[in-house]
Amino acid sequence: MQGNVKNLKISILGASRSGIAAAKLLKNRGADVFVSELAKEKEMESAASVLKNSGITAEFGGHSSRVFNCDFCVISPGISINSDIAVNFKERNIPVYSELEVASWFIKGKIIAVTGSNGKSTVTSLTGEILKSAGLDAYVAGNIGTPLSSVADKITQNDYAVVEVSSFQLEAVDRFKPDTGIFLNLTPDHLNRHGTMEEYGRLKALLFKNQTRDDAAIYYGDSQIVNKLMSDCSGNKFEFGLKNKEKRAGFVEDGILTCIINEEKYSLLHINELGIKGEHNVLNAIAASLAALVNKVEPAAVESALKTFKGLQHRMEFIGEVNGVKWYNDSKATNVDSVIYALNSFSEPVVLIAGGRDKDSDFTLLKEPVKKHVKELIVIGEAAQKIERALNDVTDIYRASTMQDAVNKASKSAEHGDVVLLSPACASFDMFENFEHRGDVFRTLFRKIEL
Structure with a gap:
């Protein structure tokens, strides 16, 4: 069946970006597609219009029994x-x-898939940039924003799909098998959906379940839980970390980002030359470099991209400086560990804006970095009270009712030489459409201060 869906009846739950992309891909492949969406049609006018114009039948406002009439x-x-x-x-x-599973059936080229709790988007994008700098056609897709289904038919035998993969997408995979898989890290996240760290980790490890010795499995070796989850992986393993250890494939040696592939050593560049800053981004650069090198990309192309890649919007994004205060948009930091990484990147005093919709997080884990780096904490959103309770004995805390209120307070509190950092440790859906919307609002409000 896989790769041949002609005349099959297929139901698609959800008319979001990925649902629409899957519907169009499958219809183009000859399937009889039916889309079912819980939201009302007036709330999904754009999606309804796209589906209608594509000749795809859809229902809105609930799932009828018709959805079960499918293969x-x-x-x-x-x-x-x-x-x-x-x-x-x-x-x-x-x-x-x-x-993700369905789109992969139609891809003729190689798949490089990236998962983990933090750094997925950065590593996915950086890997894509390295491949492009080597003159290869690389399609960056998946959880990063472009559904894999929307590019699946474009990818030829010599091309690459570089795919960011979330635990949500891995819940329903069957034969998905990346030629190169990357497991960056695992820290508490999405426990409001998955329940336990054990289940969250099990889902992440599904990325590698179908790999063979012909496939590359790149993973962070300094995490005990990642090591344990990778113990049953049948892929060709490439471990990485900051320090050199026996049989480690990626590490930093005397300040030089270093990789060893099939006993050949590549000393790439000094970590100070990286276009992205912070210890966490050194690890991200190592992972992306290994992915490129195992796919036989020339080291010069790897070095070039590592120097020129400056990171992504909403991920430790420097948005400007006013009166000696530097402002950073880290709206993508939707879990506690991301905020720890962000805070540890600064030596300057930080005015931190955090909060949003809680994902069953333990905010007490922020005590040490907040005490060390944060001069004032401004909390917003549904999780404000929980964050206050967790951190009220380590720094001054102010509760803001809106992002406007938070930005105004931050601009008054921050002094020359300080940093204002939006790094929420929470989801955005209580106040914003998504993390991009939250970051865009923050950036717009900063621009008004700048003027």
């Missing part, structure tokens, strides 16, 4: 595999797949 279902990453509707499919013995 298999494609589920949106926003819908849990344990939701009532997904369980209903399983009880009827109807296979349920993620958009």
Whole structure:
């Protein structure tokens, strides 16, 4: 069936970006596609218009019994595999797949897939830039924003799909198998959906479950939990970390980013030459370098991209300086560990803006870095009170009702030589459409101060 869906009946749950992309891909491949969306049509006018213009039948405002009249279902990453509707499919013995799984069936080229709690988007984008600097055609897609289904048919045998993969997408994979898999780290996140770290880790490790010795498995060796999860991986393993250890493939030696592939040593560049800053980004650069080198990219192309890649919006993004105060947008920091990485990147005093929708996080883990780096903490959103309770004995805390209020307070509190950092440690959906919207609002408000 995989790769040949002609005349099959396929139901797609969710009319978001990935759902629409999957629907169009499968229809173009000859399938009879039906899209079902819980939200009302007036709330999804753009999606409804796209589906109608593509000749795809859809329903809005709930899932009718028609969704079960299918050969298999494609589920949106926003819908849990344990939701009532997904369980209903399983009880009827109807296979349920993620958009990632289905898109991978149609890809002729190589897949490089990146997962982990933090750094996925950076490593995905950087790997894509390295491949492009080597003259290769690389399509960056997945959880980073462009659904894999929207580019699957464009990827030829000599091309690469560089895919950011979330735990939500991995809930419903079957035969998904990356030629190169990267496991960056694992820290508490999405526990409001997955329940336990054990389940969260199990899902992340599914990225590697179908690999063979012909595939590359790149992973962070300084994490005990990642090491344990990778112990059963059948892929050709390449461990990385900051320090050199026996049989380690990627590390820093005398300040030089170094990789060893098949006993050949590549001393690439000094870490001070990296276009992205911070210890966490050194690890990201090592992971991306290993991915490129195992795919036989010339070291010169790797070095060039490492120097010129300056990072992504909403990820430790420097947005400007006013009156000697530097402002950074780290809206993508939606978990506690991301904020720890961010704070440890600064030697200057920090005015931190944090908060949003809690993902069942333990904010007490922020005590040490906040005490060390933060002169004032401004909290926003639904998690404000929980963050206050966790950190009220380590720094001054101010509660803001809106992002405007938070930015105004930060601009008054920060002094010459300070840093203002938006690094929320929470999801954005209580006040914003997504983390990009949150970061864009923050940047717009800063521009008004700048003027």
